[in-house]
Amino acid sequence: MLRDWGEVIIATNLVFEPLLGELLRVEFFLRCAPRNGDGVTPTIIESAELDWERNRKWTTVFAQLLLSDATRATHNRAVLQDWVNRWSVLTQNAMRELAPLFDLPTVKPHTFDSALSRVHTASAALLAEIRLGVPR
Numbered sequence: 001m002l003r004d005w006g007e008v009i010i011a012t013n014l015v016f017e018p019l020l021g022e023l024l025r026v027e028f029f030l031r032c033a034p035r036n037g038d039g040v041t042p043t044i045i046e047s048a049e050l051d052w053e054r055n056r057k058w059t060t061v062f063a064q065l066l067l068s069d070a071t072r073a074t075h076n077r078a079v080l081q082d083w084v085n086r087w088s089v090l091t092q093n094a095m096r097e098l099a100p101l102f103d104l105p106t107v108k109p110h111t112f113d114s115a116l117s118r119v120h121t122a123s124a125a126l127l128a129e130i131r132l133g134v135p136r
Contacts, residue, residue, distance in 0.1 A: 006066075007083050013059035014080075014130070015087040017052055018123040020095055025049065027115035028101060035107040056126070063130045081132055088135035095119075 002008050025045050033041035066076040095116065102112035124134045 009059060009062060010080055010083045011087040013055050014063065014126065014132070015084055015091050015123075017055065018126050019088070019091045019119055020098075021052065022119045022122060023095055023098065023115060025052070027110070027119060028098075031109045031115075032105045032107070035109050036105045060126075060130055063132070067131060077132070084127065084132055085135045 002011070025048055029041050030045045030049075033039075033045075063080060066080065067073055069076060099112045102108065102110075102115065127134050
C-alpha cells in the first residue's frame with residue numbers, strides 16, 4: 001500500500017494512465033468499439049478522456065513545480081524518476097497481459113503491437129515535456 005500521495009499521483013498520472021489507461025481507453029475501446037457496431041462506448045470513453053486530460057494538465061504542473069524548486073530540484077528529479085521507472089515495469093507487465101484482448105474483436109482496426117507503439121510514443125512525449133527520462 002502506498003502512503004506517499006506524491007508517488008500515487010506520479011504513478012497514476014505519469015505512468016499508469018498514459019500507458020495502460022491509453023492502451024485500453026483509446027487503442028482498444030475507442031478504436032474497436034465503433035468498428036464493431038458499438039456506438040455507446042465511444043461516448044463513455046469521451047468522458048474518461050476529458051477527465052484524463054484534466055489530470056494530465058495538473059500533474060504536469062505539479063511535476064514541473066517539484067522539478068524547478070531552487071534547492072530540491074535535483075533530489076526531486078531523482079525521486080520522480082525512480083517512481084516512474086519502478087511503476088513503468090509493473091505497468092508494462094500488465095500491458096503485455098492485455099495482448100490477447102486485441103484479437104477478440106471481429107473487426108480489428110490495428111494490432112496490439114501498433115497500439116503499443118502509439119501509446120509508448122505518447123507517453124515518451126509526456127515525460128519529455130516534464131523533462132523526465134523514459135524507462136527502458
